[in-house]
Amino acid sequence: MKSDAFYDPRDGERYVHKWGYADTRFEFDGPRAVRVTGDRYKISGFRMPYLIPFVEEIIKLPISQDDLIEEWVSYDLPDQVSNEPFVADVRAALKAEQIASDAENRLAHSHGQLSVDEIFRVLTGGSFTRLIDVVVFPESEDDVRAIVKAGVDHDVCLIPFGGGTNVSGALAVPEDEARMICSVDMRRMNRILWVDKENNLACIESGIQGKELELRLEEQGLTSGHDPDSIEFSTLGGWISTNA
Numbered sequence: 001m002k003s004d005a006f007y008d009p010r011d012g013e014r015y016v017h018k019w020g021y022a023d024t025r026f027e028f029d030g031p032r033a034v035r036v037t038g039d040r041y042k043i044s045g046f047r048m049p050y051l052i053p054f055v056e057e058i059i060k061l062p063i064s065q066d067d068l069i070e071e072w073v074s075y076d077l078p079d080q081v082s083n084e085p086f087v088a089d090v091r092a093a094l095k096a097e098q099i100a101s102d103a104e105n106r107l108a109h110s111h112g113q114l115s116v117d118e119i120f121r122v123l124t125g126g127s128f129t130r131l132i133d134v135v136v137f138p139e140s141e142d143d144v145r146a147i148v149k150a151g152v153d154h155d156v157c158l159i160p161f162g163g164g165t166n167v168s169g170a171l172a173v174p175e176d177e178a179r180m181i182c183s184v185d186m187r188r189m190n191r192i193l194w195v196d197k198e199n200n201l202a203c204i205e206s207g208i209q210g211k212e213l214e215l216r217l218e219e220q221g222l223t224s225g226h227d228p229d230s231i232e233f234s235t236l237g238g239w240i241s242t243n244a
């Protein structure tokens with residue numbers, strides 16, 4: 001791990017909808033102090049008696065343990081729009097486990113991390129009028145070609161998905177979209193294809209997550225030079241498309 005990196009190189013279970021690793025969260029430690037759980041970050045395990053007073057001063061609202069809202073996600077989702085010829089073509093090109101249409105995947109791929117809207121709604125049982133209908137997980141360029149061809153042939157909307165970390169509503173599904181909507185989760189395309197050290201160039205698949213990219217480049221004494229706060233989960237493709 002780089003001495004100045006703020007992230008822990010270990011992988012771990014990620015929250016399905018909200019930001020972060022499931023081992024790390026703020027917990028009350030007495031009525032006026034908090035502690036960060038786990039051992040992933042430099043602040044993990046420390047009691048912080050000054051955080052609540054500081055935040056209260058900034059937001060001008062009192063913070064009390066009694067006001068905690070219980071998180072609950074409603075998986076009572078709107079019906080799927082289905083385009084059978086598209087689904088048949090995609091099934092012919094991909095393995096069964098590269099296609100998902102369960103409620104958790106549909107909802108998780110329909111939002112980013114826009115906390116005041118998307119995350120608040122998801123974590124308080126909010127309702128959604130339109131969501132992703134199916135999620136596909138390409139593993140190669142040929143898979144992507146087949147998915148795009150099927151989408152074009154059968155008039156299905158394709159939305160690429162990276163780490164789902166954007167804070168701009170970039171993954172929000174248009175509410176009045178009548179066509180089937182397919183999320184293309186790029187994270188299985190995470191290979192570094194080649195590195196040209198002489199010219200500082202590299203060819204890397206777009207689904208690689210930032211932390212993984214840095215750890216693998218570091219093995220060769222290199223860095224991408226890009227260091228967003230979301231590096232643990234955001235992807236190369238997401239960085240490029242959002243101009244991060």
Ligand SMILES: Cc1cc2nc3c(=O)[nH]c(=O)nc-3n(C[C@H](O)[C@H](O)[C@H](O)COP(=O)(O)OP(=O)(O)OC[C@H]3O[C@@H](n4cnc5c(N)ncnc54)[C@H](O)[C@@H]3O)c2cc1C
Nearest residue numbers: 160162163164165166170228229230234235237238239244
């Ligand atoms: C805690 C936190 C910290 C953050 N810190 C920073 C920061 O320091 N700097 C910064 O700039 N941003 C930051 N962000 C915002 C966010 O991380 C960036 O916008 C990031 O680039 C999004 O990448 P992603 O892979 O998560 O993309 P997603 O959220 O999955 O997608 C974003 C958009 O890119 C498109 N897309 C994704 N992958 C591809 C692909 N392979 N091909 C084509 N289109 C694609 C999607 O369709 C969508 O429109 C932060 C967000 C959070 C939650």
